[in-house]
Amino acid sequence: MTRKQIPDIVVGRLPMYLRSLQRMKQDGRQITSSQELGERLGISAAQIRKDLSQFGEFGKQGTGYSIPYLIDQIQLILHVDHDWDIAVVGAGDIGSAIARYKGFNNRGFRVKLIFDADENKIGQQIGEYVVQDSHHMVEAIQQAGIKVAMITTPAAQAQGVADQLIKAGIRGILNYAPISINIPAGVYIQYIDPSIHLQRMTYYLE
Amino acid sequence: MTRKQIPDIVVGRLPMYLRSLQRMKQDGRQITSSQELGERLGISAAQIRKDLSQFGEFGKQGTGYSIPYLIDQIQLILHVDHDWDIAVVGAGDIGSAIARYKGFNNRGFRVKLIFDADENKIGQQIGEYVVQDSHHMVEAIQQAGIKVAMITTPAAQAQGVADQLIKAGIRGILNYAPISINIPAGVYIQYIDPSIHLQRMTYYLE
Numbered sequence: 001m002t003r004k005q006i007p008d009i010v011v012g013r014l015p016m017y018l019r020s021l022q023r024m025k026q027d028g029r030q031i032t033s034s035q036e037l038g039e040r041l042g043i044s045a046a047q048i049r050k051d052l053s054q055f056g057e058f059g060k061q062g063t064g065y066s067i068p069y070l071i072d073q074i075q076l077i078l079h080v081d082h083d084w085d086i087a088v089v090g091a092g093d094i095g096s097a098i099a100r101y102k103g104f105n106n107r108g109f110r111v112k113l114i115f116d117a118d119e120n121k122i123g124q125q126i127g128e129y130v131v132q133d134s135h136h137m138v139e140a141i142q143q144a145g146i147k148v149a150m151i152t153t154p155a156a157q158a159q160g161v162a163d164q165l166i167k168a169g170i171r172g173i174l175n176y177a178p179i180s181i182n183i184p185a186g187v188y189i190q191y192i193d194p195s196i197h198l199q200r201m202t203y204y205l206e
Numbered sequence: 207m208t209r210k211q212i213p214d215i216v217v218g219r220l221p222m223y224l225r226s227l228q229r230m231k232q233d234g235r236q237i238t239s240s241q242e243l244g245e246r247l248g249i250s251a252a253q254i255r256k257d258l259s260q261f262g263e264f265g266k267q268g269t270g271y272s273i274p275y276l277i278d279q280i281q282l283i284l285h286v287d288h289d290w291d292i293a294v295v296g297a298g299d300i301g302s303a304i305a306r307y308k309g310f311n312n313r314g315f316r317v318k319l320i321f322d323a324d325e326n327k328i329g330q331q332i333g334e335y336v337v338q339d340s341h342h343m344v345e346a347i348q349q350a351g352i353k354v355a356m357i358t359t360p361a362a363q364a365q366g367v368a369d370q371l372i373k374a375g376i377r378g379i380l381n382y383a384p385i386s387i388n389i390p391a392g393v394y395i396q397y398i399d400p401s402i403h404l405q406r407m408t409y410y411l412e
Contacts (some may be wrong), residue, residue: 008406015405020386023361041386079408086404093306097299098400103384107401108408147411148404155229172407174400178309180226180247188410190403194304194380195313197396198292198354199221200214201378202285202314204394205353 010051016041017048018074022106025067033064080108087141087170089161090152091116091124091131094176098150100127112146113137117157134161141168148172155179162189216257222247223254224280228312231273239270286314293347293376295367296358297322297330297337300382304356306333318352319343323363340367347374354378361385368395 020040024032034045034052041048052058052070055077059065075081086109088095099114115134116122122133132140141149149170151158158177165173166187173189175181178196183189226246230238240251240258247254258264258276261283265271281287292315294301305320321340322328328339338346347355355376357364364383371379372393379395381387384402389395 011409012406014409015402016386018405019384019399019402023385040388042388077409078405079412080405084404084408093303097303100299101400103399104401107384107405109401109404148408150400171411172404174403174407178225178313179229180222182246182248188407190407192398192400192403193225193309194307194356194398195310195315196221196225197380197398198290198315198378199224199284199286199313200218201380201394201396202290202354203217203220203283205377206285 006054010054013043013047013051014074014078017052018071018078018080019107021067021071021074025071029067031064032067032070034059037065075108078108083108083110084148085110085112085144085146087112087137087144087146087149087165088114088152089116089134089137089149089165090154090157090176091118091121091126092152095150095152096126098152099129109148112144113140115140134164138164138168141165141170146170148174150174150176151181152176210260212260216260219249219253219257220280220284223258224277224284224286225313227273227277227280231277235273237270238273238276240265243271281314284314289314289316290354291316291318291350291352293318293343293350293352293355293371294320294358295322295340295343295355295371296360296363296382297324297327297332298358301356301358302332304358305335315354318350319346321346340370344370344374347371347376352376354380356380356382357387358382 034048037048038045058070058073088098088111091114099111104110114129115132115137117134121131124131149165151161153161155177158179159181162181171187176192178193226243240254243254244251264276264279294304294317297320305317310316320335321338321343323340327337330337355371357367359367361383364385365387368387377393382398384399
């Protein structure tokens with residue numbers, strides 16, 4: 001499928017729409033409107049209609065959106081109509097919390113492998129996983145055909161781990177290590193660093 | 207201090223500049239340039255100069271930026287020249303990982319209190335903290351004068367917890383629960399949901 005160029009900021013809102021729609025569906029709802037979605041998300045109804053219209057025609061004027069249909073369509077657009085296997089590198093507190101996290105259900109992801117370089121952690125059980133030796137992660141990830149990974153190592157290791165992951169064929173990295181990582185074109189990275197999010201709020205406080 | 211209106215997207219980049227500068231300082235560096243910062247962050251040097259110029263004059267043409275001075279200035283701008291106490295609500299895997307997290311050092315934050323509603327968790331030790339009963343969190347947070355909180359409860363509890371936090375005087379919330387939360391004006395919220403970040407990448411994959 002060839003895709004027209006859609007601003008990344010619009011792409012970034014689709015997962016939030018999807019999450020809200022999935023919650024409505026869990027609550028047994030069938031139909032929603034851009035007004036209702038907007039109120040839930042703190043986004044204007046006009047913005048939501050404009051965003052969705054970039055991808056197609058998903059509702060009729062006056063009748064609203066079918067929740068199950070819109071969920072299916074957004075899942076197709078985001079390529080989460082199936083589950084992506086994930087490799088987690090770093091079996092510390094954060095890596096362990098991710099390995100046990102139930103929140104990936106129905107969101108398009110499941111943790112498949114977890115690695116660490118520490119001999120004391122290799123072989124240990126975390127939830128349903130056994131920690132593997134990160135010295136063999138390139139082969140293990142290639143063999144499993146995994147394309148998405150999370151880095152939960154200390155900052156000092158993160159770039160080296162990222163380089164290995166990319167060598168192993170990883171194309172999307174969610175980085176929890178508090179450091180910026182250099183990646184080649186064609187690889188995508190997102191960052192989770194609670195201090196960054198907090199500082200963005202404290203600017204407005206006091 | 208009256209502040210001129212600065213776009214939130216610019217504010218959002220300052221914590222990344224600060225993090226990179228702090229890492230350079232740890233490495234014993236004294237001087238940097240917008241070019242070097244830009245290369246580390248994947249942002250153009252012109253963008254960095256433009257962003258910083260919104261807040262003042264921090265470097266001289268040709269001589270670059272003093273790293274310690276720029277760190278001090280950005281910390282003042284972001285109000286992280288001192289530490290903010292944080293209340294964590296939810297002592298599950300993620301809340302526990304946060305309570306043990308060392309990454310807030312030097313970033314302007316320290317966990318002060320952790321709460322849970324589960325009788326089996328109340329009184330338990332997590333790192334250096336004892337889990338407190340969330341039924342008393344409004345008074346405890348008010349008494350401690352805490353203004354920033356993290357929500358690490360399941361989605362179903364998050365809005366109720368947020369309402370209580372706001373009643374207790376919390377002005378900034380970092381929400382790990384996978385649900386959008388309604389907040390009144392004057393309160394700030396940021397979201398961390400790994401599925402949202404991952405979906406934003408899988409859009410570009412396949």
